[in-house]
Amino acid sequence: MEKFHALTGLVAPLDRANVDTDAIIPKQFLKSIKRSGFGQNLFDEWRYLEHGEPGMDPVQRRLNPDFVLNQPRFQGAQILLARANFGCGSSREHAPWSLQDYGFRVIIAPSFADIFFNNCFKIGLLPVILEAEAVDRLFEEVKSTSGYKLAVDLQQQIVVTPDNTIYKFEVDSFRKHCLLNGLDEIGLTLQHAEKIRQFELKRKAEQPWLFA
Amino acid sequence: MQQTLYDKLWDQHWVHSESAEPDSMALIYIDRHLVHEVTSPQAFESLKLAGRKPWRLSSILAVADHNVPTTDRSYGIHDPISRLQVDTLDQNCDELGITEFKMNDLRQGIVHVIGPEQGATLPGMTVVCGDSHTSTHGAFGCLAFGIGTSEVEHVLATQCLLMKKSKVMNITVEGELGFGVTAKDIALAIIGKIGTAGGTGYAIEFSGSAIRALSMEGRMTLCNMAIEAGARAGMVAVDDITIDYIKGRPFAPQGELWDKAITYWRTLHSDDGAAFDREIILEAAQIEPQVTWGTSPEMVTTIDGVVPDPAAVNDEVKRHDMQQALKYMGLVANTPIQQIKLDKVFIGSCTNSRIEDLRAAANVIKGKHVAATIKLALVVPGSGLVKKQAEEEGLDRIFRAAGFEWREPGCSMCLAMNDDRLESGERCASTSNRNFEGRQGPGGRTHLVSPAMAAAAAVAGHFVDVRKINN
Ligand code: SF4
Numbered sequence: 001m002e003k004f005h006a007l008t009g010l011v012a013p014l015d016r017a018n019v020d021t022d023a024i025i026p027k028q029f030l031k032s033i034k035r036s037g038f039g040q041n042l043f044d045e046w047r048y049l050e051h052g053e054p055g056m057d058p059v060q061r062r063l064n065p066d067f068v069l070n071q072p073r074f075q076g077a078q079i080l081l082a083r084a085n086f087g088c089g090s091s092r093e094h095a096p097w098s099l100q101d102y103g104f105r106v107i108i109a110p111s112f113a114d115i116f117f118n119n120c121f122k123i124g125l126l127p128v129i130l131e132a133e134a135v136d137r138l139f140e141e142v143k144s145t146s147g148y149k150l151a152v153d154l155q156q157q158i159v160v161t162p163d164n165t166i167y168k169f170e171v172d173s174f175r176k177h178c179l180l181n182g183l184d185e186i187g188l189t190l191q192h193a194e195k196i197r198q199f200e201l202k203r204k205a206e207q208p209w210l211f212a
Numbered sequence: 213m214q215q216t217l218y219d220k221l222w223d224q225h226w227v228h229s230e231s232a233e234p235d236s237m238a239l240i241y242i243d244r245h246l247v248h249e250v251t252s253p254q255a256f257e258s259l260k261l262a263g264r265k266p267w268r269l270s271s272i273l274a275v276a277d278h279n280v281p282t283t284d285r286s287y288g289i290h291d292p293i294s295r296l297q298v299d300t301l302d303q304n305c306d307e308l309g310i311t312e313f314k315m316n317d318l319r320q321g322i323v324h325v326i327g328p329e330q331g332a333t334l335p336g337m338t339v340v341c342g343d344s345h346t347s348t349h350g351a352f353g354c355l356a357f358g359i360g361t362s363e364v365e366h367v368l369a370t371q372c373l374l375m376k377k378s379k380v381m382n383i384t385v386e387g388e389l390g391f392g393v394t395a396k397d398i399a400l401a402i403i404g405k406i407g408t409a410g411g412t413g414y415a416i417e418f419s420g421s422a423i424r425a426l427s428m429e430g431r432m433t434l435c436n437m438a439i440e441a442g443a444r445a446g447m448v449a450v451d452d453i454t455i456d457y458i459k460g461r462p463f464a465p466q467g468e469l470w471d472k473a474i475t476y477w478r479t480l481h482s483d484d485g486a487a488f489d490r491e492i493i494l495e496a497a498q499i500e501p502q503v504t505w506g507t508s509p510e511m512v513t514t515i516d517g518v519v520p521d522p523a524a525v526n527d528e529v530k531r532h533d534m535q536q537a538l539k540y541m542g543l544v545a546n547t548p549i550q551q552i553k554l555d556k557v558f559i560g561s562c563t564n565s566r567i568e569d570l571r572a573a574a575n576v577i578k579g580k581h582v583a584a585t586i587k588l589a590l591v592v593p594g595s596g597l598v599k600k601q602a603e604e605e606g607l608d609r610i611f612r613a614a615g616f617e618w619r620e621p622g623c624s625m626c627l628a629m630n631d632d633r634l635e636s637g638e639r640c641a642s643t644s645n646r647n648f649e650g651r652q653g654p655g656g657r658t659h660l661v662s663p664a665m666a667a668a669a670a671v672a673g674h675f676v677d678v679r680k681i682n683n
Pocket residue numbers: 277278322323324343345561562563622623626627644645
């Protein structure tokens with residue numbers, strides 16, 4: 001997993017609530033058996049004027065000029081500012097993969113769907129939950145200020161605006177530890193292999209039908 | 213201390229906590245791992261690259277469902293990218309020795325239909341799958357939830373998952389459902405009430421006399437939609453209906469083990485007086501047939517309702533979302549739902565493709581015909597065994613005589629990863645679970661309804677109140 005410490009990055013605002021994983025990465029791109037290359041199809045239906053299918057050359061496709069990520073001022077954005085319930089819908093990890101592959105490292109929203117939120121941590125993409133009022137303010141500022149950047153510091157759990165307003169955010173201590181150090185969770189869990197084996201033996205004795 | 217069903221399931225599977233804090237991440241043991249072709253290839257690949265092996269093969273059951281064609285399969289899958297994904301699953305399963313129902317196996321079907329059908333989903337289990345609708349299996353008094361691909365790999369390698377305990381919401385539905393009102397209508401009514409994020413951070417237990425009166429099929433429909441209310445898991449306590457359903461299924465225990473199992477299973481309910489973090493109460497008699505009008509399952513109203521008017525909404529973000537939804541759906545505010553005309557009808561998906569669903573739909577269309585204006589009406593059974601049973605009951609003949617197409621099992625037009633899809637601008641009455649933009653095909657417009665309502669709409673060519681048509 002990719003490490004995350006701190007970042008000062010350009011912010012792109014996606015002003016829509018309930019952005020679902022079908023919108024983040026449409027299903028035709030889930031047919032890939034690879035883990036990379038999804039960034040070019042991030043928000044595909046909104047981003048391009050014609051319908052996309054796997055294998056199309058993105059350079060040949062017509063961009064939708066109205067879509068926020070296509071505006072010149074948001075090129076190179078590393079922080080996505082979003083609305084409530086971001087990432088609802090399916091469990092596809094392709095959604096965080098495509099956001100990360102596109103170049104996002106942080107997503108800020110007032111709330112996230114559970115599975116999506118969880119999936120982000122697994123790959124080193126940081127989801128930050130801020131109060132709805134704070135998010136409202138950030139939306140206003142990012143829309144009215146070109147080149148608007150935020151600083152996000154995971155160690156200190158803060159988001160800092162250009163005028164030095166500081167917003168604190170919560171993050172689970174274990175997840176933070178894994179993200180700061182880019183740890184392999186499977187490796188960590190396997191350190192408890194003996195405990196898992198003991199648990200399994202006990203379970204097998206008590207509920208043998210589960211092991212048939 | 214009185215425990216909720218969720219507390220009991222959590223305690224039963226707890227292996228280790230990362231710290232002494234009460235809400236610390238914990239290692240939870242997984243009993244059943246269901247696998248399908250879309251969310252597993254990258255997990256198998258990473259597992260292999262790390263030189264790891266599956267921890268417990270007997271916990272895994274695999275099936276291809278999302279990409280499979282619903283038409284004649286004897287020539288395989290013609291889309292090369294879909295075919296590669298299904299072949300990759302077959303290869304991984306063969307190589308590792310994982311039990312898999314292959315595409316032409318009679319037992320093949322949608323993963324959330326075949327788990328329960330085979331008795332591979334049993335009360336008291338933790339059940340996971342790289343698929344959000346894994347919540348379906350909670351109908352059996354399980355802790356069942358969807359996971360991402362990294363977690364699929366984690367479960368393969370360790371038989372455990374790292375997770376935080378959820379809050380628990382109790383949704384009680386008391387009384388009797390009216391004629392023509394189904395579990396699907398309960399689910400949509402709940403989502404209409406609490407919203408698609410209402411269950412975020414919670415596991416939902418469904419309880420009350422109306423839930424206890426539901427068949428297992430109905431309970432699965434309800435738990436299936438828990439994720440549409442934002443909850444990763446939905447669950448229903450074990451009772452005689454649960455136990456009767458499981459008895460005799462291929463993966464279910466038998467003989468002495470069966471007796472032992474049911475003694476334990478009967479403890480799988482919330483204790484009287486157990487405390488929930490949130491309580492919601494609905495009266496069954498007030499629930500009416502539901503129809504969604506927008507691009508989120510919470511954008512829902514009753515069959516007697518009208519398309520709502522964004523101008524009447526104060527919240528700016530919400531108003532904007534509604535306007536966007538109406539534009540996408542090609543609908544005008546205040547249009548009566550019953551005047552919405554349809555192009556296609558889809559009966560299927562892990563929400564509503566079980567035998568009871570097909571019976572309910574067949575019952576409505578028996579002796580009638582699909583309206584001339586409907587371009588395509590599809591029935592896609594949830595599994596090969598559901599299909600076979602329906603054929604034995606003659607349901608296929610009823611559907612065919614009415615002008616429906618009778619297909620092979622799979623996810624089909626629920627998400628349109630195979631050839632079954634809506635064309636841009638087409639409008640569909642669908643028994644599936646998501647009406648997101650483009651879900652059933654780019655530009656397609658989905659209205660979620662129950663199987664009986666979908667069947668009635670197919671006959672009329674527009675939505676009608678299934679309670680008012682004569683059978
Ligand atoms: S039927 Fe639809 S919701 Fe269910 S598993 Fe298949 S694609 Fe997902």
